[in-house]
Amino acid sequence: MSASINGAAQILRPPADGMPYLRHDRAAELSAEPGSVSTAGDDIAAFEAAADAEIQIDARGCAVIPGFVDCHTHLPFAGWREREYELKIAGASYERIAREGGGIRASARSLAATGDEQVLSQARALALEMLAHGTTTVEAKSGYGLSAEQEIRSVRLAAELSARIAQPLSSTALLAHAVPDGYDTDGWMGAVESMLPAVLAAGRVTALDIYVESVAFANRHLERMGELAAGHGLDLRAHVEQFSCQHSVPVALAAGARSVDHLACLAESDLPALASAETAAVLLPGAEFMGAERVAPARALADAGGICVLGSDLNPGTSPVLSMPLVIGLAVRRYGWSVTEALLAGTLNAAWVLRRSQRTGSLEVGKRADVLVLDAPIGHIPYRLGHNPVGLVFVGGRLAHVRPDCAWRVAR
Numbered sequence: 471m472s473a474s475i476n477g478a479a480q481i482l483r484p485p486a487d488g489m490p491y492l493r494h495d496r497a498a499e500l501s502a503e504p505g506s507v508s509t510a511g512d513d514i515a516a517f518e519a520a521a522d523a524e525i526q527i528d529a530r531g532c533a534v535i536p537g538f539v540d541c542h543t544h545l546p547f548a549g550w551r552e553r554e555y556e557l558k559i560a561g562a563s564y565e566r567i568a569r570e571g572g573g574i575r576a577s578a579r580s581l582a583a584t585g586d587e588q589v590l591s592q593a594r595a596l597a598l599e600m601l602a603h604g605t606t607t608v609e610a611k612s613g614y615g616l617s618a619e620q621e622i623r624s625v626r627l628a629a630e631l632s633a634r635i636a637q638p639l640s641s642t643a644l645l646a647h648a649v650p651d652g653y654d655t656d657g658w659m660g661a662v663e664s665m666l667p668a669v670l671a672a673g674r675v676t677a678l679d680i681y682v683e684s685v686a687f688a689n690r691h692l693e694r695m696g697e698l699a700a701g702h703g704l705d706l707r708a709h710v711e712q713f714s715c716q717h718s719v720p721v722a723l724a725a726g727a728r729s730v731d732h733l734a735c736l737a738e739s740d741l742p743a744l745a746s747a748e749t750a751a752v753l754l755p756g757a758e759f760m761g762a763e764r765v766a767p768a769r770a771l772a773d774a775g776g777i778c779v780l781g782s783d784l785n786p787g788t789s790p791v792l793s794m795p796l797v798i799g800l801a802v803r804r805y806g807w808s809v810t811e812a813l814l815a816g817t818l819n820a821a822w823v824l825r826r827s828q829r830t831g832s833l834e835v836g837k838r839a840d841v842l843v844l845d846a847p848i849g850h851i852p853y854r855l856g857h858n859p860v861g862l863v864f865v866g867g868r869l870a871h872v873r874p875d876c877a878w879r880v881a882r
C-alpha cells in the first residue's frame with residue numbers, strides 16, 4: 471500500500487535522522503513546518519506528495535506527527551475498580567482500600583476468575599480505543615498474577631493480544647508488583663527467580679519490572695531484579711518514587727535500568743544523575759492527576775537534559791486512562807512543558823525505552839510509517855483538553871483508523 475499525505479500545515483520532524491532519542495534540553499529543535507509525506511509499503515518514502523500513491527489524503531489545516539508510543543501500560547487486566555475510585559475521592563486511605571479487598575489484589579482475584587477469551591476481548595477493545603487516540607505502539611506489563619501460574623498466563627495473554635491488534639506490542643514481566651499472601655518480600659523474590667525461565671518461555675518478554683515502595687519492594691530487591699535482567703539479557707525497568715521517596719533512582723542507575731517510572735517524589739539530590747544518565751525518566755501525569763499525587767519535577771528534568779518520556783500507565787487502579795492526547799495535555803499544563811517537549815516524550819523517547827526507536831517514534835525516510843494526521847495544528851492537543859484530535863492513523867503504512875468526520879480527507 472502507498473499513501474500521499476498532502477499539504478499539511480505542520481509536519482513534526484526531528485533535528486536529524488537516526489537519533490536514538492533526543493535529550494529534552496534540545497526539544498525545541500524539533501520542527502513543525504508545512505509539507506507533505508508519502509509512504510510506500512511499511513515505510514515513509516519521502517517528504518513530498520506522490521501523485522501515483524494509492525491513497526491520497528487531504529491534510530490541509532492538519533498536523534502530521536509520529537504515532538504515539540505508550541511504553542507504560544498494565545494490559546491485559548480483567549475488569550475495573552471504579553468503586554475504589556469513589557472511596558479514594560471520599561478520602562479513604564490506601565490501607566483502608568486494601569483492607570476492604572481493593573488494590574492490586576482485587577485485580578489479581580479478578581484476573582484469576584476471568585477466562586482467557588474475556589480478558590483478551592477487554593484488552594483488544596482497549597487497544598482499539600488506544601489506536602483511535604493515536605497509539606501505534608503498545609507496551610504491556612504482567613503483574614496482576616501474584617502467583618507463578620498467573621504471571622506465566624499474563625505473559626502468554628500479552629503474546630496472544632499482540633497477534634490480535636494492529637499495534638506492535640512489547641511485553642514486560644512486572645514480577646514484583648505486590649507481595650502475595652503467604653510470602654514476605656525476600657521470599658517472593660526467591661519465587662520470582664524460580665519462575666523466571668517459565669515466564670520467559672511463555673511469551674516474548676523484553677524487560678523485567680519491579681514496584682519499589684514502602685508498601686511493596688525495597689531497593690535491595692531492585693538490585694536483585696537488575697541482576698536477573700542482566701543475566702537473561704533483558705532490560706530493567708522500575709516503578710519508583712511514586713508515593714514516597716526511597717532514593718531508588720541511584721540504585722536503578724547503578725543497575726543499568728532502561729527507565730525509571732513515576733518519579734513524583736524524586737529527591738532533588740537524585741535529579742542531576744538521572745538527567746545525565748542513559749536511563750529514561752518515564753512520567754505518568756494521568757496517574758499523578760487521578761491519584762492527587764505530587765507532580766514530578768518534569769520541568770527540571772527537561773531543563774537538565776534528561777531523556778523524558780510520557781506514558782498512560784493504563785491500569786484499573788491508579789490510572790484508567792489510555793488517551794495520549796490527554797496525557798500530553800496534562801503534561802503541558804502541570805509540568806510547564808511546551809507541546810513539542812510533550813510530543814517528544816510520547817514518541818521518539820518512548821520508542822527508545824522499548825528499543826524500537828530505530829524503526830518508529832519519528833518521521834524519517836525509511837522508518838516505519840506510524841503516522842497520525844490530526845484535525846488541527848499541534849497546539850490544539852493540550853489546548854482542547856479532552857478532545858481527541860486524531861483524525862487518521864497509519865500503522866506500518868496501513869491506514870488503520872479513520873475518524874468518521876475525517877473520512878472526506880481520504881481518496882482511494
Ligand SMILES: [Zn+2]
Pocket residue numbers: 542544709783
Ligand atoms: Zn505502572
